[in-house]
Amino acid sequence: MLLKEVGYCRPATVAAATRVLDADENARPLAGGQSLINVMKLHVAAPSVLVDLNGIPDLRAIALNDDGAVRIGAMTIYDDLERSETLRRTHPIISQVAAHLADRQVRNRGTIGGNVCYSDPTSNFPPLMLTLQATMIVVGPDHEREIPAADFFRGAYEPNLRRGEILTAIRVPATKPGTGFGYQSLRVTREGWALVHAAAAVEMSDGVVAGARITLGCVSGTPVRARAMESALVGRVPGEEVVWEAARQAGEGINPPSDAHASAAYRRQMAGVMARRAVMEAIAGARS
Amino acid sequence: MAAAEEIAQALPITLKVNGEDVLATVEARTLLVHFIRDQLGLTGTHIGCDTGNCGACSIIWNGRLIKSCMMLAVQAHGAEILTVEGLAPHDNELHPIQQAFKAHHAVQCGYCTPGFLLAAKSLLDENPNPSVEEIRFALKGNLCRCTGYEFIVRAIESVGKQHTHASDITTAAQAPPGPSILDDLREAAEWEEGAPIRSHPGESER
Numbered sequence: 001m002l003l004k005e006v007g008y009c010r011p012a013t014v015a016a017a018t019r020v021l022d023a024d025e026n027a028r029p030l031a032g033g034q035s036l037i038n039v040m041k042l043h044v045a046a047p048s049v050l051v052d053l054n055g056i057p058d059l060r061a062i063a064l065n066d067d068g069a070v071r072i073g074a075m076t077i078y079d080d081l082e083r084s085e086t087l088r089r090t091h092p093i094i095s096q097v098a099a100h101l102a103d104r105q106v107r108n109r110g111t112i113g114g115n116v117c118y119s120d121p122t123s124n125f126p127p128l129m130l131t132l133q134a135t136m137i138v139v140g141p142d143h144e145r146e147i148p149a150a151d152f153f154r155g156a157y158e159p160n161l162r163r164g165e166i167l168t169a170i171r172v173p174a175t176k177p178g179t180g181f182g183y184q185s186l187r188v189t190r191e192g193w194a195l196v197h198a199a200a201a202v203e204m205s206d207g208v209v210a211g212a213r214i215t216l217g218c219v220s221g222t223p224v225r226a227r228a229m230e231s232a233l234v235g236r237v238p239g240e241e242v243v244w245e246a247a248r249q250a251g252e253g254i255n256p257p258s259d260a261h262a263s264a265a266y267r268r269q270m271a272g273v274m275a276r277r278a279v280m281e282a283i284a285g286a287r288s
Numbered sequence: 289m290a291a292a293e294e295i296a297q298a299l300p301i302t303l304k305v306n307g308e309d310v311l312a313t314v315e316a317r318t319l320l321v322h323f324i325r326d327q328l329g330l331t332g333t334h335i336g337c338d339t340g341n342c343g344a345c346s347i348i349w350n351g352r353l354i355k356s357c358m359m360l361a362v363q364a365h366g367a368e369i370l371t372v373e374g375l376a377p378h379d380n381e382l383h384p385i386q387q388a389f390k391a392h393h394a395v396q397c398g399y400c401t402p403g404f405l406l407a408a409k410s411l412l413d414e415n416p417n418p419s420v421e422e423i424r425f426a427l428k429g430n431l432c433r434c435t436g437y438e439f440i441v442r443a444i445e446s447v448g449k450q451h452t453h454a455s456d457i458t459t460a461a462q463a464p465p466g467p468s469i470l471d472d473l474r475e476a477a478e479w480e481e482g483a484p485i486r487s488h489p490g491e492s493e494r
Contacts, residue, residue: 002319002322011293020293037359037360103430105429
């Protein structure tokens with residue numbers, strides 16, 4: 001028996017789930033379980049009660065709003081993100097990232113909501129959510145809050161959630177015409193442990209960069225915007241030389257960690273390489 | 289099952305395992321893999337790592353391949369699950385995928401094999417004739433420390449080909465005879481020599 005004793009319930013509504021979570025500060029929501037069950041095995045986490053969100057049907061839908069935004073239910077599994085006709089049409093970058101997460105088994109259980117709420121600094125969706133300017137829709141026992149992705153990640157494993165609250169959906173705004181996206185990661189193996197992520201959105205207007213949002217992952221406890229690189233791109237005709245030059249500033253202001261796989265200096269340099277590639281991919285997307 | 293909001297340390301669950309109805313009481317903390325092995329006695333589902341990395345505990349849960357060490361047994365309430373014991377149609381007859389693993393020598397110590405068989409089944413159910421690249425990609429969640437994967441990939445590829453060429457693949461007798469191990473080894477050596485060397489994604493450009 002690997003897990004410590006734990007209570008379990010499977011509420012059928014969001015309201016019921018928030019009530020149970022509010023009543024016990026050591027209760028935790030169970031989404032796909034692909035991280036939580038593992039940290040429970042290691043006794044790193046020992047919740048008193050697991051509130052299984054898999055019994056709430058409304059949390060697993062992908063809906064297209066009239067304004068072109070998509071609302072992704074927090075319990076949508078990676079495999080559904082990959083296959084969603086809606087996302088493939090409106091925000092294909094989400095499907096592309098989902099298709100390469102972990103492995104087939106994990107993609108059949110892991111959820112986008114669990115991913116962002118776990119707030120692992122090496123996760124793929126947090127930097128992508130910042131670049132997409134997504135909004136987190138959070139419900140508590142008697143309130144609802146909308147939190148911009150930029151304010152949702154407060155530190156490693158520290159989402160902006162209060163007692164009793166659960167993330168119910170993520171709203172991703174419509175893509176502005178002329179905008180392309182790119183996502184690049186440096187990994188230990190092909191779909192393995194990530195060392196650096198870079199998510200880029202580039203808006204083009206008359207051949208010139210009108211706006212850029214570049215977010216780096218794995219270089220800090222939270223995803224960080226590469227603002228100096230963004231500024232270096234805006235107003236420029238983005239030839240390869242210009243992007244190379246701008247990417248030199250991607251590592252500015254970041255203080256990445258060193259570990260067995262990559263030193264801080266290597267991570268910083270690779271942040272520039274991944275950011276440049278993501279931006280080139282985004283520019284190609286914006287032009288097509 | 290208890291009322292949805294009621295917190296329980298142990299719950300009765302009903303599910304279908306390899307086509308048979310099962311009723312059991314499980315502790316909330318019991319992992320699905322432990323339930324399958326210890327309570328149902330189906331020890332074909334293996335525990336290789338306990339950390340969700342190796343895929344030896346893979347089963348098919350409501351049509352989806354999952355790792356049974358990363359799910360609670362209580363979450364299997366109402367589900368249909370398939371373990372390796374449910375793969376062969378009869379006691380004295382192998383499933384075509386098992387037959388192909390045998391023919392292609394895709395098994396060495398055998399510890400990872402149940403997970404690979406179910407991963408292969410899940411892939412072939414969805415994509416009956418996968419390319420080698422698709423097979424390799426689909427097997428990412430399963431580790432094998434013996435074979436180097438080459439014969440596993442080839443075994444799965446051969447089932448896909450049977451599917452294309454034969455209308456009925458349910459009996460092993462209809463499967464074309466597998467190549468000899470020597471042929472496999474020769475091909476593997478050629479493949480290694482001719483294989484493109486994939487550049488490391490992290491190589492520095494300047």
